[in-house]
Amino acid sequence: MELIADFQLHSKYARAVSKYMDLREIERWAALKGIHLVVTGDWQHPKYFPEIVESLEEVNSGVFKIKGSDLGVNFILGTEISSIYKQGGKVRKVHNLIFSPSISTCEKIIDALLKKGANLSADGRPIIGISSKNLLEMLLEIDENIMLIPAHIWTPWFGLLGSKSGFDSIEECFEDLSPYIYAIETGLSSDPRMNWQIKEFEHRSILSFSDAHSGPKMGREATVLIMNNELRIDNKNRIPTYSDIIGAFKMDRNSMLEVGYTIEFFPEEGKYHTSGHRNCNIKYSSEDLKRYGETCPVCKKTLTIGVENRLSELSYKHISDQELSFRSNEVGLTFISDKGNTKKPYVSMIQLQEILIEVYKSKAKALREYDRLVLGFATEFDILLRKSYQEIESFGGERLAQAIQIVRERKAYIEPGYDGVFGKIEIFPKDKGLF
Ligand SMILES: [Zn+2]
């Protein structure tokens, strides 16, 4: 049994989010995509919280579903908070995910935030003046089962280790509370292989979620939970509890679940992978940065330093291809781990709508075909990760099967993203004479 989890997304109460993003919309897209576990997002928002309390029923401790629904999608109470504060003489901006074990714990957190003067109604992802460390301290005092996970840890703005307003280490940010940071979320612009080069991450879970602002973006990155081997027989078919999920992230050997693998963007597709200035049309690779420096030749200001470069600055070793294992499963999907299999593996994927746009070269046609496939054939993740090429070809055509094969075999070309511009995918690069 595999449970696909996406624990970072936003509701319509957060800025720049689709007006359709309510619990039903989140559930509907999770079902189409084959995501089993999602978060509510934004539960501290004063308009959204009553909707959550009203619409959800608890199916196992800390795990909920929409009342009367049988789509098989379960929710946990998860949100994201933006802390903007001064520490060590610098302005810091850090986004943290917060998971709560119960509605009553959410109420206590909301009370505590309001007492500290937080404005919770302005935005579903509120900005508070409380430091990440003080926030964590406050949460642990309320309930030690609350979990805080730094989000998109490398993004230049708002990432804990980001180049613009982050720290140089988890330790620098959380000081003596660092041991309570059990996991990190890596964001779209980095993948586990890059993160295995960071010493501080070696005993922490490396997780990936979508940070979706609309249904179609859900699951663009996700974490797959599997049954803990030793416990497999007793627990078959039980809906997990909040503790089972958090236990997996804490790498607790007694938890029913463990992290099986993560589903990742090709990091080049992320919008902060490499460095540059989009308005000045300047894009620098790590080598360019070394050669030409960090000043923009057009506007003379400092470039937005991408994740690739920031990560290599903070890494303690370089992992080469020779140290990795690339394993192809029975449907040709490539799993990457280290040679000794000590790391949780990952797969890199491109969203089905993006693949279809490459196949049809027409967005309208691609979206129609997407609906036909996920409504009539299989969930998006079944198509991307599990269906054989023959099955895909018989339902979706030869070119789609070819495209998915190229992605599963990691042969798609991606022009790297930079300074807020997403990378550009080319599955069938004509100019390279491949197809
Ligand atoms: Zn964020």
Ligand SMILES: [Zn+2]
């Ligand atoms: Zn510039």
